[in-house]
Amino acid sequence: MTFVLPGDVIPTATSQTSFGPGLAPLDTSNQAGPSRARGQFTSSTSSEGNSTESARVVATKAGTLVSSDGKGKKGGVWIESNSRRYTPASRDLVLGTIIARHADGYRVDIGSASMASLDALAFEGATKRSKPNLKVGTLIYARVSLASRDMEPELECFDPATGKSDGFGELKEGLVVDCSLQLCRRLLTPKNPLLPILxxxxxxxxxxxxxxxxxxxSSSIDETIALQRVIQGIDDGSLAETKGELEKALKAYMA
Known part of the structure; x- marks a missing residue:
């Protein structure tokens, strides 16, 4: 891992690399800087599928350059920082709360500088005659379909590859925990052991x-609260991320 500053040029890998938040493509045609400030994208490829040249990107924020091994799939590269403000990026998974309804959809609070929009048809099987009727205050799990610094982000509640909901949509009951952006990204890493331990x-x-x-x-309020306290303890550093420590904490919180 390498610490980078805004403007640092990062020559990276191939067409199999996916670049995430904190990185933008370097426009070498006119040296005018990055063509977009955030979002996920891949390096350009030729018609044969090989990289036409080494992908070159520029950092748009200070932080640690992190990469993940895709194991035959597209690996990812992004910048991890201590920012508490979320900046939407295309294909991000987000939890949001509906704050307003209108004829064509909803306005959703996802914790960013601007509210996000969710089309009423952006659900599995939704049509003009048959679409979800969500109330203000409803919690949803969604995917960022469009993110631009000049427009408010747009959401969708289905997997565009399959057309199925695949877990997206309204979340009923349960408990929401606010935590750092870094912890959320770590928990979504396939090799992270925390969730299997819990x-x-x-x-x-x-x-x-x-x-x-x-x-x-979970099946009971006590168990849900115990999970909340453990996640918060991991986030603030008061709990060690070891199997023994986490199991002991969970059992103590449920006692």
């Missing part, structure tokens, strides 16, 4: 938003 003690449902929100639902 699930070995308490079975639960979970939805993790890259906007610093986590939703839990």
């Amino acid at each position: 699930a070995s003690v308490i079975p639960f449902e979970i939805a993790i938003g890259l906007n610093g929100r986590i939703w839990f639902k």
